[in-house]
Amino acid sequence: MRKTLTELANQYKSDKGDDAIGLREAWGRGMRDEVHGYSLYYDQMFKHYRDEPIVFVEIGIADWRCPGASLKMWYEYFTQAKIYGYDNFWHELHIAKKESVDPALYENDRTKIFVGDQGERADIARFVQMTGAIDILVEDGSHYPHHQIISLGALFPAIKSGGIYIVEDIQIPGISNGRHNYDNIEALNMLTRFQQTGVMSSEHLLPQEAEYLASHIARIEFIFNVEYSYLMAVIVKK
Ligand SMILES: C[S@@+](CC[C@H](N)C(=O)[O-])C[C@H]1O[C@@H](n2cnc3c(N)ncnc32)[C@H](O)[C@@H]1O
Numbered sequence: 001m002r003k004t005l006t007e008l009a010n011q012y013k014s015d016k017g018d019d020a021i022g023l024r025e026a027w028g029r030g031m032r033d034e035v036h037g038y039s040l041y042y043d044q045m046f047k048h049y050r051d052e053p054i055v056f057v058e059i060g061i062a063d064w065r066c067p068g069a070s071l072k073m074w075y076e077y078f079t080q081a082k083i084y085g086y087d088n089f090w091h092e093l094h095i096a097k098k099e100s101v102d103p104a105l106y107e108n109d110r111t112k113i114f115v116g117d118q119g120e121r122a123d124i125a126r127f128v129q130m131t132g133a134i135d136i137l138v139e140d141g142s143h144y145p146h147h148q149i150i151s152l153g154a155l156f157p158a159i160k161s162g163g164i165y166i167v168e169d170i171q172i173p174g175i176s177n178g179r180h181n182y183d184n185i186e187a188l189n190m191l192t193r194f195q196q197t198g199v200m201s202s203e204h205l206l207p208q209e210a211e212y213l214a215s216h217i218a219r220i221e222f223i224f225n226v227e228y229s230y231l232m233a234v235i236v237k238k
Contacts, residue, residue, distance in 0.1 A: 005046065005077050006039040014069035016042070016140075018228075027065045037228045038168060039073075045164070045234070046077070046136070053080040055134045055160075059118050059151060060141035061085035061106065062092065068106045070140070075111055083111040084131045086118065087141070119147045124154040133160045143169040145187040146204045153202075153209030156216065156237070165235040167191075170222070175229055191220055191233050 009017030013026040016038045023034050056078055061071050062085075074083050089101045106113045114130060116123030118141045128134075137159060139151055148167050159165050170188050190202045200214040218238040224231045 003076070004039075005043045005073065008073040008076050009039040009070075012069040012072045013066045014039075014073050015063075015066070016070060016073070035228060036168070036230045037225045038230065038232060040225075041223055041232075049081070049136065050077065051079050052135075054078065054082075054136060055084070055131055056081045057084045057086065057131060057134050057137040057155075059086045059137070059139045061113065062087040062089050062101075064091040064095075071106055071111055071113075075108065081110065082131075084127075085111065085113045086116055086127055087113065088117045089115055118142065118151045119144075121150070121154045124151065128155070128158045131158065134158050134163060135160055136164045136166075138166045138168065140168045143171070145171055145184045148187040149190060149202050149204040152235070153205040153213060156209075156213055156235075159237045161237055163237050165237070167233045167235070168230070170231045170233055172231055175231075187233075188231075191222075191235075195220055 003011070006017050010019035010022055013023055015023060015034055015036050018035055018037045018040060020035045056074060058070060058074065061068060063069065071083065071085050074081070085106060092098045092101055101113070101115055103113055112130070114127045116127055118124070137155060139148065141147060141151065148170070152165065152167065156165060167187065171185055172188060173183055173185055186202065190200065194200045194214065194217070198214065200210045202210070216238050218236045221234040222231060223234060
């Protein structure tokens with residue numbers, strides 16, 4: 001029997017899994033709310049892609065507590081995918097004061113990394129040249145709402161028709177956990193307003209990005225994990 005994504009998340013100590021005790025032991029810190037439980041949904045959502053030659057992207061892959069954990073998990077789960085990780089390696093470059101990132105720590109025959117800021121459209125444009133059209137994108141970067149919005153606007157054109165763009169850790173005031181702006185619900189507002197009215201607007205979107213999103217989103221599904229209090233948006237492209 002092959003391992004589920006949740007088993008792999010727990011094995012590699014990604015916070016996408018559901019093993020709070022294992023994470024606390026590995027990270028030397030952490031409470032129950034450190035685990036997000038997203039892998040439980042991904043196991044259902046991604047099972048048909050498992051052995052397909054897809055292009056898979058994750059924004060945010062170098063968490064200082066578990067560097068590269070999710071990349072290892074995706075690599076083992078998706079047996080034929082090309083996997084691209086995007087990160088500004090803020091901790092390594094600015095806190096640990098390393099001069100550069102060593103790709104060898106993260107890359108292998110099917111996994112490549114890109115050093116860039118998810119809030120910078122110029123970085124995203126260079127990244128997309130590297131990946132080509134994308135089947136599935138998971139955004140697990142800074143979780144700041146303005147970054148979530150900029151990345152969605154700049155990256156959505158690169159998603160294939162029928163492809164999936166996921167924004168993890170959408171902020172809900174007073175409920176979401178972690179290092180996030182509790183009082184900032186811009187991303188949640190923007191996406192729910194679109195669901196209700198068909199209008200996409202945000203001060204963080206360029207007019208052409210807003211127009212593109214409005215005309216190319218097939219549907220948005222919000223998944224709220226009651227046990228861990230985390231919310232993600234699953235955005236499917238027409
Ligand atoms: C929660 S961690 C990712 C964890 C990883 N997905 C896993 O499950 O193992 C968030 C990552 O986002 C990155 N990040 C933060 N701000 C960013 C930005 N502006 N642009 C790109 N990456 C950023 C951090 O460097 C960190 O590696």
